[in-house]
Amino acid sequence: xxxxxxxxxxxxxxxxxxxxxxxxxxxxxxxxxxxxxxxxxxxxxxxxxxxxxxxxxxxxxxxxxxxxxxxxxxxxxxxxxxxxxxxxxxxxxxxxxxxxxxxxxxxxxxxxxxxxxxxxxxxxxxxxxxxxxxxxxxxxxxxxxxxxxxxxxxxxxxxxxxxxxxxxxxxxxxxxxxxxxxxxxxxxxxxxxxxxxxxxxxxxxxxxxxxxxxxxxxxxxxxxxxxxxxxxxxxxxxxxxxxxxxxxxxxxxxxxxxxxxxxxxxxxxxxxxxxxxxxxxxxxxxxxxxxxxxxxxxxxxxxxxxxxxxxxxxxxxxxxxxxxxxxxxxxxxxxxxxxxxxxxxxxxxxxxxxxxxxxxxxxxxxxxxxxxxxxxxxxxxxxxxxxxxxxxxxxxxxxxxxxxxxxxxxxxxxxxxx
Ligand SMILES: Nc1ncnc2c1ncn2[C@@H]1O[C@H](COP(=O)(O)OP(=O)(O)OP(=O)(O)O)[C@@H](O)[C@H]1O
Ligand SMILES: [Mg+2]
Numbered sequence: 001x002x003x004x005x006x007x008x009x010x011x012x013x014x015x016x017x018x019x020x021x022x023x024x025x026x027x028x029x030x031x032x033x034x035x036x037x038x039x040x041x042x043x044x045x046x047x048x049x050x051x052x053x054x055x056x057x058x059x060x061x062x063x064x065x066x067x068x069x070x071x072x073x074x075x076x077x078x079x080x081x082x083x084x085x086x087x088x089x090x091x092x093x094x095x096x097x098x099x100x101x102x103x104x105x106x107x108x109x110x111x112x113x114x115x116x117x118x119x120x121x122x123x124x125x126x127x128x129x130x131x132x133x134x135x136x137x138x139x140x141x142x143x144x145x146x147x148x149x150x151x152x153x154x155x156x157x158x159x160x161x162x163x164x165x166x167x168x169x170x171x172x173x174x175x176x177x178x179x180x181x182x183x184x185x186x187x188x189x190x191x192x193x194x195x196x197x198x199x200x201x202x203x204x205x206x207x208x209x210x211x212x213x214x215x216x217x218x219x220x221x222x223x224x225x226x227x228x229x230x231x232x233x234x235x236x237x238x239x240x241x242x243x244x245x246x247x248x249x250x251x252x253x254x255x256x257x258x259x260x261x262x263x264x265x266x267x268x269x270x271x272x273x274x275x276x277x278x279x280x281x282x283x284x285x286x287x288x289x290x291x292x293x294x295x296x297x298x299x300x301x302x303x304x305x306x307x308x309x310x311x312x313x314x315x316x317x318x319x320x321x322x323x324x325x326x327x328x329x330x331x332x333x334x335x336x337x338x339x340x341x342x343x344x345x346x347x348x349x350x351x352x353x354x355x356x357x358x359x360x361x362x363x364x365x366x367x368x369x370x371x372x373x374x375x376x377x378x379x380x381x382x383x384x385x386x387x388x389x390x391x392x393x394x395x396x397x398x399x400x401x402x403x404x405x406x407x408x409x410x411x412x413x414x415x416x417x418x
Contacts, residue, residue, distance in 0.1 A: 003165060003196050004047035004070060009079035011040040011065055039065040041220040042079070049164075052187075052197040054211035054228065056204070056235055061217045063200045067091060067167050070198065085164025085196070088114055090154050090171050099143035103134055103153050106142055114161045124160050131186075132156040133179070147174040159186055165196045173203065184210065204232050205402040232400055233301075240299035240398050247298040247396070275392050278385035282318055282350060282378045286311040287393050300365050302399035302408060308360040310376050312387075314350035321347050321386070323358045324377040328391065329370060335406050341381065366408040369399040 014034035040062045047053050055063045068074040069081055071089045089096075096113075097106045107128055111121045129138050132152040142150065151174050158166060172183050187210055191197060201207050207214060207228060214231040216224040218238075224231050291297050292305035300306055308325055326337030340347050340358075347358070358378075373391040380386070 001049045002046045003049045003084045004045070004198070005080075005082040006043060006045040006066075006069070007080050009040055009043045009069065009076040009081060010038065011062075011069060011074065011076050012036045012038045038220050040069070040076075043217075043220075043222055044079075045215060045222060045225070047196060047198065049196055050191075050194045051213060052191050052199065052211045054207040054214040055198065055200045055217060056202070056207060056214060056232070057217035058239075062220045063217055064091070064169050066217070067169050067198065067200060070165075070167055083165065086115060086161075087165045087167065088158045088161055088163030089167040089169075090151075090158045091167070091169045092171070096154065097142050097150070100141050102141055103132075103138040103145070104129070106153065107157055110157045111161055114157075114163070116161055128156045128160045131160065131182075148176060148179070151175050152179060155183055155186075159190060163195060165198070166190060167198045169200045170202065172201070172206070203402075204236070204400055208232055208400065229400075236301060236398055236400060240297075240301055240396070243299040243396060243398075244297050275390040276388065277390075278377075278379070278387040280387055281316045282312055282314045282321055282386040284310050284312050284376055284378055284387045284389060285355075287374075287376055287389065289393070289395055298394070299396045299398065302367060302369060302397050303364050306362040306365045306395070308362075308374065308376070310358040310360070310378070312356055312358060312378060314352060314354045316352050318350040318380075318386070320381045321350055322379055322381060323347065323360075324375075324379070325360045326375045327367075328373050328375070329406060330373065333406060335367060335372065337375075339377070365397060366410070367397045368403055368405055368408060369397050370406075371396050 013036070015037050016034050043062075043066065055066065057063055065074065067089065068091065069076055070083055071087060071091065072083075073091070096110060098109065101109065104125075107125060108121055111124070116124070132138070132155075134149060134152060137145070137149060142153065145153070151171050154171065155175075158168075168187075172180055175183060184206060187197060187199075191210070197210070199207065199210060211228050213226065214228045215222055216231050216235050224234055286309075288309040288311070289297055290307045290309065291300070292307070294307075297306075310323060310325075314321075322339050322341045324337065324339030327335045329335060372395055374393040374395065375388070375390050376393070377388040378386045379388070
């Protein structure tokens with residue numbers, strides 16, 4: 001049974017650009033010419049009873065606007081919206097609370113708005129306060145609440161009134177980890193009791209865990225709708241491509257964490273530019289990052305294939321050149337470093353004017369999400385540098401899951417009862 005039906009909905013906002021106006025214009029109330037911005041463009045969506053649907057998309061794509069339309073705070077310009085059942089919503093922080101009233105008074109007001117009578121509210125009041133863990137703060141006016149406390153109160157009310165449909169916009173992120181976990185458990189409970197949930201979040205891990213279905217909104221339109229894994233992966237690929245374009249445009253140069261002291265020996269050796277040294281008998285002329293299909297890239301998904309290509313040119317005849325690559329985190333923690341000598345990869349001797357490409361292939365880039373800096377080098381067998389590029393390059397890694405650390409260790413879990 002469909003409980004939410006959005007058909008061909010368009011919603012625009014008039015935006016008045018600020019510009020200097022004369023006193024006369026102000027008195028006469030003349031406004032600047034409005035520009036129309038379409039926040040949702042011909043969007044259709046149906047949600048069945050008991051479904052948990054995630055909405056994802058970049059900032060400004062229209063997610064909150066859609067939730068406000070479902071709540072009835074906004075009306076569409078065109079199209080229709082049908083929502084059946086008792087709706088409880090957690091929109092932006094602060095929406096729905098009166099700042100001068102205490103937490104307790106706000107619970108009464110909110111629950112009444114959601115359709116509970118006084119007796120019903122009284123019966124639930126203690127549960128709501130207990131769940132929020134606000135204790136004595138419940139007697140303080142909410143204007144003095146921290147954003148996390150605000151969220152605790154809003155979440156506790158929203159779930160305790162046992163809604164048929166629960167709309168959640170991004171607010172869980174301000175809760176501390178323990179409360180977030182408690183909210184997530186509560187949402188899973190509501191879900192198993194048949195509550196329909198629409199969940200907006202940038203926490204893709206939480207979204208994948210909670211949702212049966214994910215809808216991706218991009219530039220005011222629904223661009224995908226389906227299984228969480230598939231849509232989230234597609235979205236992440238899109239994000240990393242977008243990020244990649246941006247990085248390539250900016251030709252990204254990231255400075256490593258300056259709080260980390262630079263080795264004094266290194267400073268002495270650095271005679272040319274700050275992050276490049278060596279006698280240049282062999283020169284690294286270019287460093288290119290690509291995926292397995294030879295597309296230039298600087299944003300990778302965790303586990304994706306990465307190629308680092310070092311273009312070089314020899315100025316002299318060189319015996320036994322050694323090429324090396326090392327990867328560090330943005331705060332200078334070494335993730336991995338190796339060279340062709342360590343790996344016993346024999347590089348043929350170079351003749352004067354030889355040009356070529358040394359490729360470092362990582363079949364599965366098993367790093368957690370973050371920004372990484374890369375150094376590359378070519379030196380002789382004793383470590384005398386021909387050309388060393390110290391942390392001159394960088395790439396980003398994004399991931400669907402929230403594991404932490406640097407390297408994704410291959411692992412398995414085993415559980416045994418004894
Ligand atoms: N009341 C309003 N007046 C003018 N423009 C608005 C209004 N509400 C939203 N917009 C615009 O509509 C677009 C969509 O906004 P919306 O809040 O729905 O984005 P969102 O997907 O929720 O983004 P975020 O991830 O940042 O929360 C934005 O460009 C925003 O500036
Ligand atoms: Mg929003």
